[in-house]
Amino acid sequence: MEETREVLLSTMEMGEADRLTIEAGLQGRQLMEAAGQSIARIILEKLNPGRTLVLCGPGNNGGDGFVVARALKENGWPVTVTLMGTKDRLKGDARLMADLWDGEIQPLAEEGLGDYDIIVDGLFGAGLDRPLEGALLDIVRAANDSNARKVAIDVPSGLSGDSGLVLGGCLEADLTVTFFRRKPGHLLYPGKALCGDLYVTDIGISGRVLDEIGAQTWLNSPAVWGELFPVPSPAGHKYSRGHSVVVSGDLAHTGASRLAAGAALRIGSGLVSVACAPEAVPAHAAQLTAVMIRSYQSPEQFADYLADHRLNAWCIGPANGVTNETRNRVLAILAAGKQAVLDADAITVFRDRPEELFAAIGSDDRKNMSREVVLTPHAGEFGRLFPDLMEGTYGFDRLKGARTAAERSGAVLLLKGPDTVVVSPDGRAVIMDDAPADLATAGSGDVLSGLVTGLLAQGMPAFEAASAAVWLHAEAARVFGAGLTAEDISPSLPTVLEKLREKLH
Numbered sequence: 001m002e003e004t005r006e007v008l009l010s011t012m013e014m015g016e017a018d019r020l021t022i023e024a025g026l027q028g029r030q031l032m033e034a035a036g037q038s039i040a041r042i043i044l045e046k047l048n049p050g051r052t053l054v055l056c057g058p059g060n061n062g063g064d065g066f067v068v069a070r071a072l073k074e075n076g077w078p079v080t081v082t083l084m085g086t087k088d089r090l091k092g093d094a095r096l097m098a099d100l101w102d103g104e105i106q107p108l109a110e111e112g113l114g115d116y117d118i119i120v121d122g123l124f125g126a127g128l129d130r131p132l133e134g135a136l137l138d139i140v141r142a143a144n145d146s147n148a149r150k151v152a153i154d155v156p157s158g159l160s161g162d163s164g165l166v167l168g169g170c171l172e173a174d175l176t177v178t179f180f181r182r183k184p185g186h187l188l189y190p191g192k193a194l195c196g197d198l199y200v201t202d203i204g205i206s207g208r209v210l211d212e213i214g215a216q217t218w219l220n221s222p223a224v225w226g227e228l229f230p231v232p233s234p235a236g237h238k239y240s241r242g243h244s245v246v247v248s249g250d251l252a253h254t255g256a257s258r259l260a261a262g263a264a265l266r267i268g269s270g271l272v273s274v275a276c277a278p279e280a281v282p283a284h285a286a287q288l289t290a291v292m293i294r295s296y297q298s299p300e301q302f303a304d305y306l307a308d309h310r311l312n313a314w315c316i317g318p319a320n321g322v323t324n325e326t327r328n329r330v331l332a333i334l335a336a337g338k339q340a341v342l343d344a345d346a347i348t349v350f351r352d353r354p355e356e357l358f359a360a361i362g363s364d365d366r367k368n369m370s371r372e373v374v375l376t377p378h379a380g381e382f383g384r385l386f387p388d389l390m391e392g393t394y395g396f397d398r399l400k401g402a403r404t405a406a407e408r409s410g411a412v413l414l415l416k417g418p419d420t421v422v423v424s425p426d427g428r429a430v431i432m433d434d435a436p437a438d439l440a441t442a443g444s445g446d447v448l449s450g451l452v453t454g455l456l457a458q459g460m461p462a463f464e465a466a467s468a469a470v471w472l473h474a475e476a477a478r479v480f481g482a483g484l485t486a487e488d489i490s491p492s493l494p495t496v497l498e499k500l501r502e503k504l505h
């Protein structure tokens with residue numbers, strides 16, 4: 001595939017990229033000059049000339065601000081520069097750029113912030129290390145209240161580039177320009193919404209530094225998992241494409257399992273069965289055709305199904321009920337060494353004893369068989385298994401939380417939301433960007449679980465299967481467009497799959 005994966009760099013990794021580039025011979029001030037010039041170029045291209053205020057902070061983000069101010073002034077724009085603190089306290093390249101600014105430098109103040117057409121935010125970037133407070137917070141709020149177009153350098157001030165969380169308060173940018181590669185905070189909410197339109201510019205850092213940095217976070221795209229995506233083999237048969245089983249809820253709660261089963265079939269699982277109690281059979285039978293029905297009366301009968309090695313990927317949880325039966329079935333599926341997708345009630349049912357679940361996932365038997373498990377919580381379900389990971393000072397750090405959760409549980413963690421994150425216990429992570437909000441509809445999560453299950457059944461490794469499912473789910477919703485209901489997702493998949501195949505070959 002010609003497409004390469006888009007790596008997302010943490011603040012530390014970006015610092016490393018800068019360091020390696022400087023070590024290789026480029027000077028820090030050249031990087032800063034390139035950074036500032038690239039922002040000015042975008043401003044000149046995207047915005048109409050107007051009264052411009054540049055807010056400069058005490059670090060290199062402020063240094064970039066001085067470069068932007070100079071470049072815009074050279075283009076004839078009326079530019080005012082304000083600085084937090086005094087020039088003599090600036091260091092290194094930032095001091096150098098401040099010296100190259102030949103205009104006045106005013107002290108940073110709230111007054112007059114409403115008088116500009118454009119505000120360039122060079123207060124804090126990667127160096128933000130504490131919340132915005134006091135006068136600074138007032139200034140950022142006044143900027144937000146003004147009618148000016150706001151341009152953030154690297155990240156809007158107050159936003160963590162690592163988590164997308166806000167520290168105290170944050171500039172609400174119309175446009176953000178970052179350098180070399182995007183950062184997770186540009187994709188994770190609320191960060192994504194606070195960045196406005198995002199631009200990534202080349203400031204002379206070579207992509208080769210990435211080999212040395214070894215970052216583990218990527219944009220979710222076929223470039224990450226495409227090579228492992230299952231395509232039916234010409235000589236294959238349905239049995240070689242796996243057999244998915246979805247555990248149904250009781251008679252009044254059968255729909256979720258049908259949505260998941262339909263998705264598993266559509267994504268290419270050779271066979272799909274719904275496993276249900278006898279009283280639910282008529283409800284399923286009235287609606288299912290290609291999907292088979294397996295009823296079980298007792299735990300022993302359920303165990304019989306588990307003993308069949310052909311039934312290789314199991315999905316349990318959607319509308320299953322938070323009951324002892326659900327808990328016992330989850331444990332039985334794990335003990336049988338099945339690949340499994342645990343969703344909804346299969347997660348909630350372990351809220352009082354998550355360790356029991358983690359022990360079952362991480363048992364030596366399962367490890368020896370390399371059988372993988374995918375947990376697919378939304379934030380609420382995540383909090384039931386990992387309450388401590390939701391209690392960050394600045395809110396729930398989804399990426400970090402999911403990483404720790406994957407490591408702790410031994411499962412691939414698929415954390416749902418507008419910025420769905422998938423993390424492998426080995427630390428690899430992908431973040432989905434721009435999933436249509438139409439997906440926030442009843443049953444759409446059930447479809448997603450079915451997609452993961454169907455890919456596991458076909459032999460795709462769990463991290464890649466979960467990532468691919470999230471991407472396909474979003475793309476199918478995009479193809480369908482407005483008015484989406486969960487039932488529409490699977491029927492929209494063929495168009496997406498067709499395009500994907502063209503891309504993969």
Ligand SMILES: NC(=O)C1=CN([C@@H]2O[C@H](COP(=O)(O)OP(=O)(O)OC[C@H]3O[C@@H](n4cnc5c(N)ncnc54)[C@H](O)[C@@H]3O)[C@@H](O)[C@H]2O)[C@@H](O)CC1
Nearest residue numbers: 018031032059060061124125126127128129130131132154
């Ligand atoms: N490292 C490099 O070589 C390059 C860095 N660049 C720019 O440099 C930025 C990072 O620069 P720095 O590491 O100097 O960090 P910043 O300029 O983002 O901020 C660091 C300064 O802000 C203070 N600070 C942090 N949070 C604060 C808060 N809440 N309230 C008050 N003060 C606070 C710190 O004490 C420190 O003095 C990047 O975001 C980018 O804009 C670019 O020039 C490209 C090259």
Ligand SMILES: Nc1ncnc2c1ncn2[C@@H]1O[C@H](COP(=O)(O)OP(=O)(O)O)[C@@H](O)[C@H]1O
Nearest residue numbers: 416417418435436437439440442443444445446
């Ligand atoms: N604002 C949003 N933008 C994009 N996708 C969203 C948004 N909100 C939710 N989703 C997605 O919709 C699905 C909802 O799943 P879930 O919460 O399990 O709902 P349900 O249980 O009704 O199926 C998930 O895939 C989630 O990532």
Ligand SMILES: [K+]
Nearest residue numbers: 124153155157
């Ligand atoms: K900034």
